[in-house]
Amino acid sequence: MLLSRTYICASHFVSQPALVTSRTYIAMRKDLLVGLIVASPLAALAASQAYTWQNVKIGGGGGFVPDVVFNPSEKGLTYARTDIGGAYKLNADDSWTPLLDWVDNARWDYWGVDALATDPVDTSRLYLAVGMYTNYYDPNNGTILISTDYGSTFTASPLPFKVGGNMPSRGMGERLAVDPHSNNILYFGARSGHGLWKSTDYGATWANVTDFPSVGTYAPDPSDPTGIESDLTGIAFVTFDSTSGTSGAATPRIFVGVANEGSDNIFISDDAGATWAAIPGQNNTYLPHKGVLSPDEGVLYISESNGSGPYDGTLGAVWKYNITSGVWTDITPVSGSNLYFGFGGLSVDLQKPGTLMVAALNSWYPDGQIFRSNDSGATWSPLWAYGDYPAINKYYTYSDSLAPWIGPDYTITTAGTLQIGWMMEGLSIDPFDSDHWLYGTGETIYGGHDLTKWDTIHNVTIDSLANGVEETSVQGLISPPTGAHLLSALGDIEGFVHTSLTTPPLASYMNPSWSTTADLDFAGNVPSSIVRIGTGDASTTPQVALSTDGGATWTPDAGAPTDASGGHVSLSANGNTVLWATSGSGVIVSTDMANFSTVSSLPSGAVIASDKKNDTVFYAASGDTFYVSTNSGATFVAAGSLGASTAPVKIVVNPNVTGDIFVSTDKGIFTSTNLGASFTALPGPTEAWAIALGAPATSGAPPSLFAAATINGVVGYYRSDNVGQTWVQINDVAHGFANAASNVISGDPRLYGRVYIGTNGRGIWYGDISGTAIAAGYGQCGGKTGQAR
Template sequence: MVLYLSEVLARMSALRRYSFLLVGLLCPAVIAVTSQAYTWRNVKIGGGGGFVPNIIFNPTEKGLAYARTDIGGAYRLNADDTWTPLLDWVNNNRSDYWGIDALATDPVDTNRLYLATGMYTNSWDPNNGNILISTDYGSTWTASPLPFKVGGNMPGRGMGERLAVDPNSNNILFFGARSGHGLWKSINYGSTWTQVTTLLSTGTYIPDPTDTSGYNSDKIGIAWVTFDSTSGLKGTATPRVFVGVASKGSNNIFVTNDGGATWTAVAGQNNTYLPHKGVLSPSEKALYVSYSDGAGPYDGTMGAVYKYDITSGTWTDITPVSGSELTFGFGGLTVDLQRPGTLMVATLNLWWPDANIFRSNDSGQTWTQLWEWTAYPNMSKYYTYDDSLAPWLGPNYTYTGTDLKQIGWMIEGLSIDPHDSNHWLYGTGATIYGGHDLLKWDTSVRNVTLSSLADGIEETAVQQLISPPLGPVLLSALGDIEGFVHDNLNTVRTTEYSNPTWTTTVDMDFAGNIPATIVRIGNGDSSTGKQVALSLDSGSTWSQDYGAADNMTGGHVAISANGDTVLWSTSSNGVLVSQYNSTFTVVSSLPSGAIIASDKKNNSIFYAASGSQFYLSEDSGKTFASTTTLGSSTAPVKVVVNPNVSGDVWVSTDTGLFHSTNSGSTFTAISDVSQAWVIALGIAKFSGGYPAVFAAANIGGVGYFRSDDSGATWVQINDAAHGFGSVSSNVLTADQRAYGRVYIGTNGRGIFYGDIQ
């Protein structure tokens, strides 16, 4: 679960390859395409699956809280501990809206909500950032453009919050930008923004200046903005504001006492580390700051926690541990607004045996922690673990080993409910944890309940989906959490794929004649380094394909109709083939990176596409010959084969959709389709009829479509409330047993399935 970076790089690769695809979804139609109403639901894995950088409670309205994610948008907390997604309407036109770099909930007009949106600040993302503004708790939005990029999925995304509303004059907001763009201010509820030029420090820290990709070589910038509500009066601008800046070796916390007209460095501050969070304790007139030597969320080997007494102007080092015990930085930080002097802080990157959270009831003079060593390897856990809402998170509470990963990792968001001292939530690299009995921590028992509480936050980055005609209705390949067998679409999953276990499953395929035989490939660690696995029982159990070489990863995979041959288009070692688990050998007749597929009825036939060329193999993938061209295509995306008819092949490309009924000897371009991304074939509407063709395509506008007559006519099946984000990053498969059902795997909002209403 460490390798979120692999997910990031894969996503960037997709952006580079398909930069031409950034076109509008639901554009005004030039071609007459009717719509058909679909009901869309999430395939349930139990919530989570991705990084939740922060959870923010509204300090005024009880029960109001929001969570932001790095690639999956924002969510609002419900009374039953579930979450409601707020950005499912986001489409390909502005898929970067799903990257949330900061969130602010208005303490005065609590219906107001603000999001700083944008995915990347480097060259792969062409979009400048926006401040999304809602006046109805996130039900509807307007966008306020910014003249620079915002990085919701960049390093340092757990710092914050960079966006803050003045608690005394809520028309005023401050936003701290990345990339050296400094501090910005709005005086009209976020509608327009001007730069605060009087704050000269814009942050100097760069995670890795040598990174040529631009991902780790950009300035982190402003880390957080915190208003001192006690310094002003209701109805007038708050004069005192603190700003944390990502700099090391120089001043990094600044204060204004005149609403931003002038700024000074706070005297006596620690400038050894980066200030991650700056949290005000109003009743104490104190500012608490967590520090780490890295920007997070993956790094950080040293850090500190400090308390700043605003009245006296003095700093106190209140770091919970020291010496050899201090091997991590600090991220998540919160105070209990009902209990002055009570605060909690989380380790940012303590990977073994588990993360830890510290709690103090005396302003940081003394601390207790969620677990501690007794005599190694024994440890005392002061919590009860409950993953019943997402059993795949495990190991469950009965686990007695020392590599727990129950508390989590990458803990940047940590919040005590300002209206309920028993209620707390925190975000990890995979989910949200918390509970409703936090005050037990302060008793002699200290046995708080640590529950998975991300129900509704389906944040997985989906790499592939398959829906075989027999067995489970769906199998998923997911970034960072392997994937699951989905024998029920509405029931939480229990365990991920295992034996072998990798970080990410990148592709899967089933054998057409014996669909219980499945192949999967992955990225990340396994016991032998081999990244090919086979199942003979629909994914229930797996075994490694020992014909695979170590340290070859990624790409695309196809398995022959009878399941004896695996064709693998690797990420960096060309196209390989193996029969009967033999050693994989190079297929020299195919270009590296070719898109591949197997015929689902004829065991000897495989297909491939690269550039404008289509290729056919009739000797089980050993050799391929080019048969024809795919128009003027330069980037084929997907080859899909009719599961019931040999030689019936569809190919989606950057110039359209192509169909062959003779194993690719000739292709017909489907009229009116100017671009096509992922495609899928489902069960026919009538027995013996054409299979239902599903396509993410440009047919008078980019959207998701179905055709029941081999592409002669189409209906659009998505709507204004369901945009599914970046079309070039999504995957698609169709159900082989239920007419009209389609599955869409998104890059950050998990898996959706749609049925005709």
């Protein structure tokens, strides 16, 4: 029998996984069952093992891209920021390189990028204003991340207030700007009533501009108790007038837009920020979103909306301000019934003075809209126009070859399909190439390389150009033992059967289609049988669907309730019974598509799972109590205790052994071999979130156990090949995966070492072993100590 003293020196099992035989596994499980294993701090020392990490290619972005920013001085230098997935740098082949994959659990909020500035003088300098939320969702104050090497590395400059990369108005801006004449000077416009801030040492330290006249008065919904909609939007943009002043001295003229509705909202300084005043004659009906300088014209262009975006806004305007004459001119492209949206994205062509473009921020029907002018806004031409309703004339050709699922990949000529995008706050023309343009949407990055055709044949090519931008919020992952190696549940873009990990999928789930798939599961004995659930309106579309062919086709569950959605789902071993822990209607169950019934013996919000061998057995956990059902989920009884746990997170079950269970909790990982009658805490993890089982190291050995967990004080991603007695850390300093508590994991049952990690903002990753495990220390056995990373 394998005793606890063996586990103290158990790094040998990591280095030599073949030693873990089926007989060893049986001995391990018996030890756990009778409680002989004693968790020792010495056993908690985790080794490390090199992994190769790659994104599962979805190809279309998958989330909101609030802005795309070209550097005005270095050709080809372009960045994009996202609301929950960090920042990216454009490559010469139109692909993108992520810049913040090193962000780990300690500062997961760095993936929320609220503003971006690329230095026009020293172009290697890049600044990011990061922080996810200004309310209680995020406990951290904001940070200015500073790079002097184009985003390869960063240093952090802390701010004394929060920053909201995923808050309302995140498409406004840019709120962060570098002085084009004295690049040691930066300004940052804060949210939440914190006003305007200035740095004179390249962003290292910041001071409040106390005499700036307004901190902003607008909040989308002042009564919102969560603090999301009730937070003050604050400063909208900071724009330097590069035509004023001379190199080496602070730029005298600075424009700042502020989210005030019904009062002055565009302010100017003509003395390098010493004094400020509202610009006379301005429109204050709407909120300013963008303030873009056309230097050769001496004009500041402003886009406005009656909402802060990116979802709201039903009216808006576009204005230009002649800096020399002080004259404001309304150049709004449409009026009357044609104006049913606000304006967001705004750009000027620096090669062609007087040429500008502006985007409808939130035209949800029949499509998004972009307008272009060649005469400083006197006249405009649209990207599409109505013919004989509902027919529309679309002045573009469309290609989604890099992300075919976005589709359809042909130009639609009838109203009602959003093809060119929505939530369009970021719209940019390359300052060195009038044909090159990019714009961000709520789903991807579009653009092209023949923009000037708009002015001749009035037809341009729009391509999906988000290759490398993987921004999805992953809700669930499964890796069945047959069929495709991976199926995903994704926020906003449904999810996919990933028949390939390196090429984008052709289509998302259908029949029914939802915006978000909340969870999915497969039947252990019939893995081609799969269930998925959605978060949409159950009164109009069933939020449960079943597949019998590995996710290729789906059938809505005939028994789906009309008042339940979201949460988590489990499918019985033979695929007959669906157990559903809904987001607001408790736990419910259905067999053979009958109407769902309430499982009154389980607390609302319980964590659930199915046994993968026995069709009648389900499991659940809530607080410190584990529950078991042996009658297909109809009733549950309390079984073993999960120690001092108060928040179980995930239950996984050995696919080959009934009742062989692992549960992750706020107190670590607990395991049972007797259908949950009793549990033992695994040595090492003191807190764990997502866990998963994968292929064993050798035939007959136990499944590999993967965990996002805290071991020896280090939050990381770990694998154990010996039932959790020793661990190797498999992520590295370049792959932090941000918020461990938000991520999901699935092990591949067919490929030893393969694990899939679904993040909240950087898509899906898959990792494979690429190096030999390196022991962290041997404690009393070898005398070495320390924690390898």
